[in-house]
Amino acid sequence: NAGVTQTPKFRVLKTGQSMTLLCAQDMNHEYMYWYRQDPGMGLRLIHYSVGEGTTAKGEVPDGYNVSRLKKQNFLLGLESAAPSQTSVYFCASSSPTRTTTEAFFGQGTRLTVV
Amino acid sequence: QQQVKQSPQSLIVQKGGISIINCAYENTAFDYFPWYQQFPGKGPALLIAIRPDVSEKKEGRFTISFNKSAKQFSLHIMDSQPGDSATYFCAASGQGTYKYIFGTGTRLKVLA
Numbered sequence: 001n002a003g004v005t006q007t008p009k010f011r012v013l014k015t016g017q018s019m020t021l022l023c024a025q026d027m028n029h030e031y032m033y034w035y036r037q038d039p040g041m042g043l044r045l046i047h048y049s050v051g052e053g054t055t056a057k058g059e060v061p062d063g064y065n066v067s068r069l070k071k072q073n074f075l076l077g078l079e080s081a082a083p084s085q086t087s088v089y090f091c092a093s094s095s096p097t098r099t100t101t102e103a104f105f106g107q108g109t110r111l112t113v114v
Numbered sequence: 115q116q117q118v119k120q121s122p123q124s125l126i127v128q129k130g131g132i133s134i135i136n137c138a139y140e141n142t143a144f145d146y147f148p149w150y151q152q153f154p155g156k157g158p159a160l161l162i163a164i165r166p167d168v169s170e171k172k173e174g175r176f177t178i179s180f181n182k183s184a185k186q187f188s189l190h191i192m193d194s195q196p197g198d199s200a201t202y203f204c205a206a207s208g209q210g211t212y213k214y215i216f217g218t219g220t221r222l223k224v225l226a
Contacts, residue, residue, distance in 0.1 A: 004157075031212055040123070042203060042218035043158070050212070058213065090157055096212050101146050103214055105157030 002026050006091050006106035013081040013113045021076040021109050023091030031094045032074040033058075033103065034066060036087040043090065049074055081113045117141055118206050120217025127224050133191035135220045137204035140185065145208035149178065149189045150216075152201045161202070162189070194224045 007022045023032065030051050035043040035058075045058030049068040063085060065077045074093075078085060088110050092103040119138045127133045139147075148163035164171045164178040164187065171178045177190040191198055204217040 033214070035216075040218060042120070043214075043216040045213060045215070048213060059215075092157075092214075094212060101207055101212050102148070102160045102163070105150075105159065107155075107157050 004091055004093055004104050004106035006089075006109050008109060009107065010110050011112070013078075013111065015081060015083060015113060017081050018077070018079050019081065019111075020078075021089055021091075021111075023074045023076070023093075023106060025072055025074075025091075025093040025104070027093060027095065027104065028071070029093035029095040029104075030071075031096065031103075032068065033092045033094075034064070034074065034076045035090045035092065036060065037090060037108075038087050046076065046089075081111075083113045085111065086113045087111060117215045118204060118217045120204050120220060122220060123218070124221045125223070127194045127222065129194065129196060129224055129226055131194050131224075133189075133194045133198070133222055133224070135189045135202055135204070135222075136186065137188065137217050138184075138186045139206045139215075141206070141208075142185070143208050144206035144215075146206070147178070147180065147187050148205050148207075148214075149176075150203045150205060152203065152219075158203055191222075194222075196224045196226045198222060199224050 004025045033048040034046040047066040052071040091106045094103040149161045150158035151161040152158040175192045180187045207214045
């Protein structure tokens with residue numbers, strides 16, 4: 001059982017380049033999330049999705065776009081990368097029940113924009 | 115805006131000691147308060163969680179204390195071990211959207 005898988009694990013981009021981060025989950029979860037983690041800032045929510053075909057903005061959505069065409073996949077796109085987007089990106093998924101809303105996280109993608 | 119405030123930023127504890135990390139939240143609509151543990155190079159993983167209908171939850175050496183009136187909750191790690199050295203995040207969710215708002219994290223180091 002793979003859980004939440006992120007691709008790629010590492011990437012270096014030049015300013016202005018674009019890229020897509022892929023998140024795949026095999027737990028049939030309805031909800032999926034993209035977070036960025038920066039030193040001293042914790043985990044900040046970029047975008048999230050409550051179901052196939054739906055997305056919503058989180059705390060820090062500017063400069064990012066997302067798509068959820070299939071229930072198991074959640075894509076995060078950077079159209080024109082900036083050095084401020086250097087970060088570690090985490091994808092997570094959850095399927096809330098009455099007793100728990102545990103989120104399962106991927107291993108992260110370390111992105112450097114030069 | 116920071117809706118969940120976490121302290122301290124870092125913590126050093128001797129083996130066998132008690133580690134205490136505190137969090138405070140603002141939004142009274144939050145109804146689920148998890149703690150996540152993160153080891154270097156890994157994603158966060160759920161450690162323990164509580165809902166506001168109880169004041170304390172204990173799982174092994176880990177205890178959450180919850181004070182609804184003060185809008186505060188804390189993680190206590192009893193008999194801290196070097197293997198507990200990690201970054202700990204508190205979080206809050208609810209409001210019907212299941213968004214997780216995280217604290218800024220506490221880097222715990224337990225000395226052998």
